[in-house]
Amino acid sequence: MRNKMTAAAVGLLVTGATVLATGSANSHGYTDSPISRQKLCANGTVSNCGSIQWEPQSVEGLKGFPAAGPADGQICAGGNGGFAPLDNPRGGNWPATQVSSGASHTFNWRFTARHATADFKYYITKAGWNPSEPLTRSALESQPFLTVPYGGKQPPQTLSHAGNLPSRSGKHLILAVWTVADTPNAFYACSDVKF
Known part of the structure; x- marks a missing residue:
């Protein structure tokens, strides 16, 4: 009886450690360019x-x-209330990266935990977008200007790919979406840019 209880306790510890390890090894990443x-x-x-x-x-x-994903006004935070400051437009005063219309731009991701990946998609705000309002679907072009299929592979620790930016002027926002292949989730990154 004692051996069975010890085996059961060891089994629970191993299962618990596996769950904890798996939970902490979830895929994570963000854009830095x-x-x-x-x-x-x-x-x-x-x-702040x-x-x-x-x-x-x-x-x-x-x-x-x-079609799914975070609600309008909560897109930059991925729908996570704890990260709501990312949805705050700060009066349109987020620092912006200088970019050029039509020019190829390198998009760079950094991963702290890699995961099987379906694709990366990049959306941009429409002409006339108001940078002092939270991001909504209606403010974005309906189709991504760049899609990078990834076929279920795991990305390296850093990953870059290039794409041409649509014609724009003034401040805009690029929404990068990293879709994980084997979970119901994706990662979201909003980048303020100035053409």
Whole structure:
């Protein structure tokens, strides 16, 4: 009887450790080119960001954007209320990366935990977008301007790919969506840019 209880306890410990290890090894990542809002918070460029400053890689929400995923006004935080400062437009005063219309731009992701990946998609705000309002689907072009299929592979620790930026002028927002292949989630990163 004692051996059975010891075996059961060991089994529970192993199962618990496996669950904890799996939970802590969830995929995580963010964009740093163009620099994302979460990275600006993490590196101290922007203050009053809440807990996102310690975990810029954790902006995770349901996948299926734009048909599913985070609600309008909560897109930059991935629908995670703890990261709501990312949805705050700050009067349109988020620092912006200088970019050029039509030019190829390199999009760079950093991963703190890699995961099987379906694809990466990049959306941009429409002409006339108001940078002092929270991001909504209606503010974005309905189709991504760049889609990078990834076929279920795991990305390396850093990953870059290039794409041409649509014609725009003034401040805009690029929404990068990293869709995980084997979970119901995706990762979201909003980058403010200026053409």
